[in-house]
Amino acid sequence: MSGPGDGPILDDDAPAIEVRGLRTAFGDHVVHDNLDLVVPRGEVLGVVGGSGTGKSVLLNSIIGLQQPAAGSIRVFGQELRRANESAWSELERSWGVLFQGGALFSNLTVRENVAAPMFEHTAMSRREAYELADVKIAMVGLRPEAGALKPAELSGGMKKRAGLARALALDPELLFLDEPTSGLDPVGAAAFDELIADLAASLDLTVFMITHDLDSLYEITDRVAVLADKHVVANAPVRELEASDHPWIREYFLGPRGRAARQARAGADA
Numbered sequence: 001m002s003g004p005g006d007g008p009i010l011d012d013d014a015p016a017i018e019v020r021g022l023r024t025a026f027g028d029h030v031v032h033d034n035l036d037l038v039v040p041r042g043e044v045l046g047v048v049g050g051s052g053t054g055k056s057v058l059l060n061s062i063i064g065l066q067q068p069a070a071g072s073i074r075v076f077g078q079e080l081r082r083a084n085e086s087a088w089s090e091l092e093r094s095w096g097v098l099f100q101g102g103a104l105f106s107n108l109t110v111r112e113n114v115a116a117p118m119f120e121h122t123a124m125s126r127r128e129a130y131e132l133a134d135v136k137i138a139m140v141g142l143r144p145e146a147g148a149l150k151p152a153e154l155s156g157g158m159k160k161r162a163g164l165a166r167a168l169a170l171d172p173e174l175l176f177l178d179e180p181t182s183g184l185d186p187v188g189a190a191a192f193d194e195l196i197a198d199l200a201a202s203l204d205l206t207v208f209m210i211t212h213d214l215d216s217l218y219e220i221t222d223r224v225a226v227l228a229d230k231h232v233v234a235n236a237p238v239r240e241l242e243a244s245d246h247p248w249i250r251e252y253f254l255g256p257r258g259r260a261a262r263q264a265r266a267g268a269d270a
Contacts, residue, residue, distance in 0.1 A: 010094060016043075017075055047208065048225070053230075092121065111133045115132070140168070141191075172205070177209040234249060
C-alpha cells in the first residue's frame with residue numbers, strides 16, 4: 001500500500017503491532033512503564049489484566065487516541081509519531097475498532113452507522129455505500145431489516161454486532177475489540193466468540209481483544225498478553241499461562257472461574 005508519490009506507507013512484512021518501551025501517565029500516575037508488545041499478523045491476541053492496569057489506555061495509545069510519554073508504537077511498520085496525514089489516513093483504513101457498548105451514533109440507523117466510515121474515507125456514492133453496508137450487516141449475522149433500526153431499538157447483542165459491522169466497513173486487516181462479550185448472556189457471548197473466530201479466519205484478520213471473559217480466551221485466542229506491574233508480564237498461549245508462577249496470573253487462570261472455563265473447553269474437545 002502506497003501514498004501519493006511518497007513510497008510505501010505500511011510495510012507488508014512488518015508485525016501488525018509493535019510497541020517498544022511504552023510509558024503512559026496521567027500527571028504523576030504512571031500507567032505503563034517500559035511496556036513491550038509485538039502482535040504478529042494473523043493472530044488473535046487476548047489482552048487481560050486487573051483493574052487499573054491500563055488495557056483500554058494501551059488500545060487507545062495504539063490507535064492514536066492517547067499520546068504516550070515515551071516509547072514507540074508501530075502499526076504495520078508505520079511509526080505513529082512520524083505519521084503524516086497520508087499515513088494516518090492509510091492507518092485508519094487498515095484497522096477497525098469495536099468499542100464497549102458498540103459506540104453507535106444514536107441518531108443514525110444501523111445502515112447509516114455502518115456506511116459512515118465509507119463516506120469518510122472513500123469516494124463511494126451513497127447507493128454503493130449502503131449496498132456494501134448491507135453486506136457487512138449480513139456478515140455479522142444481523143437480519144436485513146436491522147439496517148433500518150436505530151441503536152435504541154437494538155438489543156445488547158445486536159448493538160455489538162452492528163458495531164462490529166461498522167468496524168469491518170473498510171475491510172481492515174486489524175481489528176480492535178474492547179470487551180466484546182461484556183453484558184451478553186452465556187449463549188450470546190459464545191455465539192459472538194464463534195463469529196469473531198470465523199471472521200478472523202475467513203478474512204485473515206489480526207485481532208487485538210481486551211477481555212475478562214475466560215471462555216473467550218480459551219476458545220478463540222492464539223496468545224494472551226497479561227498486563228501487570230505497569231508492563232506486559234507474560235505473552236503466551238493460555239495453556240502456557242496456566243503454568244505461570246506470577247501471582248495474578250495464577251489467581252486468574254487457576255481460580256474457580258479459570259477452572260470452570262478450562263473444564264468446559266476440555267469437555268468440548270472430548
